[in-house]
Amino acid sequence: MGSNLKDVAALAGVSVKTVSNVVNGYVHVSAATRERVQRAIDELGYRPNATARSLRSGRSGVLALAVPELGVPYFAELASLVVDAAAAHGYTVLIDQTAGAKDRELVVLGGIRHHLVDGVLFSPLALGVADLRRRTDSTPMVLLGERGLRGPTDHVGIDNIRAAREATRHLAERGCRRIAAIGVQSVGTGATARQRYAGYRKGLDDAGLDLDPALVLPAPRFHRAEGYAAMASLLELPDPPDGVFCFNDLLALGALRCLHTRGVPVPEQVALIGFDDAEESSYATPSLSTIAPDKAAIATTAVELLLSRIRAGEPPEAPRRVTAGYTLIARESSAR
Amino acid sequence: MGSNLKDVAALAGVSVKTVSNVVNGYVHVSAATRERVQRAIDELGYRPNATARSLRSGRSGVLALAVPELGVPYFAELASLVVDAAAAHGYTVLIDQTAGAKDRELVVLGGIRHHLVDGVLFSPLALGVADLRRRTDSTPMVLLGERGLRGPTDHVGIDNIRAAREATRHLAERGCRRIAAIGVQSVGTGATARQRYAGYRKGLDDAGLDLDPALVLPAPRFHRAEGYAAMASLLELPDPPDGVFCFNDLLALGALRCLHTRGVPVPEQVALIGFDDAEESSYATPSLSTIAPDKAAIATTAVELLLSRIRAGEPPEAPRRVTAGYTLIARESSAR
Known part of the structure; x- marks a missing residue:
């Protein structure tokens, strides 16, 4: 190739220093200049010696x-x-x-x-x-x-505790009285799970509902399969829940599929809310309520x-x- | 920190050369040795000088x-x-x-x-x-x-043409006679779309079905929203399809949601198949048939x-x- 910084600068109509700034990924170059330099780089097939460059600038981009x-x-x-x-x-x-x-x-x-x-x-x-x-x-x-x-x-x-509290209260406001939680994790893992569980308990308190440990289910990973399995266990309880707060959308989508398979109408018999607002949640049947960070x-x-x-x-x-x-x-x- | 290759080698009980091989990501080091060296590196807080290393080895890992x-x-x-x-x-x-x-x-x-x-x-x-x-x-x-x-x-x-042909034939075997395709793209983009369309046409041929251009819908991007919109257009045809091959699962999941919203029973009135086997497809309601690469x-x-x-x-x-x-x-x- 043989092209160097000077060739690129000449073709782009900018200084060698500007080309160097672009190549080194410095942010104070305007988008237009960056594009002009990039086009010249492409045209000439110029390839900076990155290792030497990174020794010089101390940055890799x-x-x-x-x-x-x-x-x-x-x-x-x-x-x-x-x-x-x-x-x-x-x-x-x-x-x-x-x-x-x-x-x-x-x-x-x-x-x-x-x-x-x-x-x-x-x-x-x-x-x-x-x-x-x-x-x-x-x-x-x-x-x-x-x-x-x-x-x-x-x-x-985001404020996970506040958001989880709001999700739980939302189910209570829609008339749910036995609100389950899917997604608790063992101590030592899962700061996310811990915070969402704390918010769930506060939400129950706000609504004047008691915590029923039978309605709190673990999920070692926040995947669809775990949500499906947890929902299946909840449906086998003598007194199953009428609302479920899942600690993420995948758990909720798994739970939703389980409810459909068992013929349980959502939201009439069991209402559901998730957390994350994954794009698929708005396309699910029924579409999934959620917390959207x-x-x-x-x-x-x-x-x-x-x-x-x-x-x-x-x-x-x-x-x-x-x-x-x-x-x-x-x-x-x-x-x- | 002052730790060097020799310290790591001594702690791990291996040669300096072996430590160097691990640090440089060479593949002929056993997993057990790699782990022992990595533990020693962690313990000593040893941090290789990557830039100098990459000059030496010519590899970055x-x-x-x-x-x-x-x-x-x-x-x-x-x-x-x-x-x-x-x-x-x-x-x-x-x-x-x-x-x-x-x-x-x-x-x-x-x-x-x-x-x-x-x-x-x-x-x-x-x-x-x-x-x-x-x-x-x-x-x-x-x-x-x-x-x-x-x-x-x-x-x-994978062989996209063969797979798309099979997907189309699958719908024909399930009794579909007006099979639509969602996902064609304009010339100059979309080798994927071109191949799946070619397979769709072959599949129609195999089943003795004629191509109806009204049933072939574009999708500039393979997203849920495009699938939803295309399905909505298909449902407005005087003679809508009874089967739809979507060129990926996201298009199919969008189409599925559209059919649900319009009250069209799937698969009784319209059967659907996608492509990709995204995990969510097996959790959709109804679950989505698909090609799984x-x-x-x-x-x-x-x-x-x-x-x-x-x-x-x-x-x-x-x-x-x-x-x-x-x-x-x-x-x-x-x-x-």
């Missing part, structure tokens, strides 16, 4: 996003939004799947896999505040997800927090916490 | 996977399987979303964004063979998806082909093409 599972629509949709938000700043996103396993999440914290990235966006399931405090890796990091993690790290999430706000805010950390360098300021919004979307599954 | 959209379950599920398959060989996967846009797919071909990766797995939507032939970037690449791309590149996919085989084969290219270095052998299997899964939506 790559962010890591570590999520439990792309097979869960919430994380796939969030990842998609993070990729777009990062691209708007000239960054590429490397996606790591942790399966929510503690050992794999610790590897993310340790930074071993992220020797090539400028910063880390991390949605942990199994880790606690103590794990975060023990982190020694200095790569800038922003957490996505649980507000409960009052650790040393920047954080963007503002995923776009979570993605863009998290990327912006991270980029500001990367630009600022060390030492970090105090951790920042941003609470994104959510809405309760009432659909057919609770329309009674 | 990172593969890129470029897919159109993680919001489409097929690609999310495939990405998840690719991440797992790569991890089994010590590789991390960087995921790029192209939105199926030609300009962004050309950037993937050009290699600009992949200065940090050892190889590229690429599922293109808009590119054709001519684009692939013009590629000058020498990073090893394997294509996922369309068998039609008889270009210069390694390729793993062997996604796990596609992911593992593609990663293995790519790693063998990376190990072999230049010059490449002739392009290899692997056809993965699929099965037709008959569920409630076509049970008549």
Whole structure:
């Protein structure tokens, strides 16, 4: 090829410094200029020597996003939004799947896999505040997800307890008196599950309903199959529920399918609400009521927090916490 | 921190060379040894100098996977399987979303964004063979998806034409006589759509049915909303269809919801079949018949082909093409 920065600059009609800024993914280049430079790069087949470049600039232009599972629509949709938000700043996103396993999440914290990235966006399931405090890796990091993690790290999430409380109250307002919960998890995992369960209990209190432990079902993973199985158990109770709050939409979609198979009318006999607003929930039959976190706000805010950390360098300021919004979307599954 | 390769080797009880092999992601280290070394690395907080390492070894331990959209379950599920398959060989996967846009797919071909990766797995939507032939970037690449791309590149996919033909014949065997197709796309995009349409026509031929152009509907994107809208148009025809082959499951799930909203019984009045076997399809009401590509085989084969290219270095052998299997899964939506 033989093209160099000077050839690209000449063709694009900009300075060598500007080409270098584009190639290095700096954010203070206008979109129009970036595009002109990119076109010249494409035309000339110019390929920067990235390794040498990364030695010079100390930046790779790559962010890591570590999520439990792309097979869960919430994380796939969030990842998609993070990729777009990062691209708007000239960054590429490397996606790591942790399966929510503690050992794999610790590897993310340790930074071993992220020797090539400028910063880390991390949605942990199994880790606690103590794990975060023990982190020694200095790569800038922003957490996505649980507000409960009052650790040393920047954080963007929604108020899970308040949202779960509202979901439970919603079922009570629609006349449900025996409201079940599907999705509790054992101690040591599941900050999400813990918070949604806390919100469920508060919601019952608000409605003057007693907690019936028989109506609280675990789900080791938040998958459709677990929701189906839990709903099947609930239907075998001598006094089954008339409303079910599922801790995510997949659990609710599994429960919905179980109710259909058993011939139980939804919402007439059992009303349902989920959490996440996966796109499929609005297409389900009946369509699924849910809590819709503002995923776009979570993605863009998290990327912006991270980029500001990367630009600022060390030492970090105090951790920042941003609470994104959510809405309760009432659909057919609770329309009674 | 001050820990170095020697400290790690001493703690793990292996040679410095073995530690180096693990750190560099070489595949000929046993899983047990890899784990022992990784534990020592974690304990010592050892962090390899990746940039210097990558200058030495010429490898980054990172593969890129470029897919159109993680919001489409097929690609999310495939990405998840690719991440797992790569991890089994010590590789991390960087995921790029192209939105199926030609300009962004050309950037993937050009290699600009992949200065940090050892190889590229690429599922293109808009590119054709001519684009692939013009590629000058020498990073090893394997294509996922369309068998039609008889270009210069390694390729793993299923036989789309045969599978679509079978799906169409399945509806005819269940007694459908006016079989619609949802998902054709304009020329210049959509090798997938073109192949599934070709299979649809062959399937009609097999069943002795004539093609009725009024029953062939476009879908610029393979999303639920497009399937819903197309089904609504079909229901307004003077002579609506009694069977619909949707070119992916999301289109079919949108169509299914439209049929439910309009009070059309499925499968009694209209039978449906999709393509992809997204997990949600088996939980839909009624559950959705579909073509299930062997996604796990596609992911593992593609990663293995790519790693063998990376190990072999230049010059490449002739392009290899692997056809993965699929099965037709008959569920409630076509049970008549």
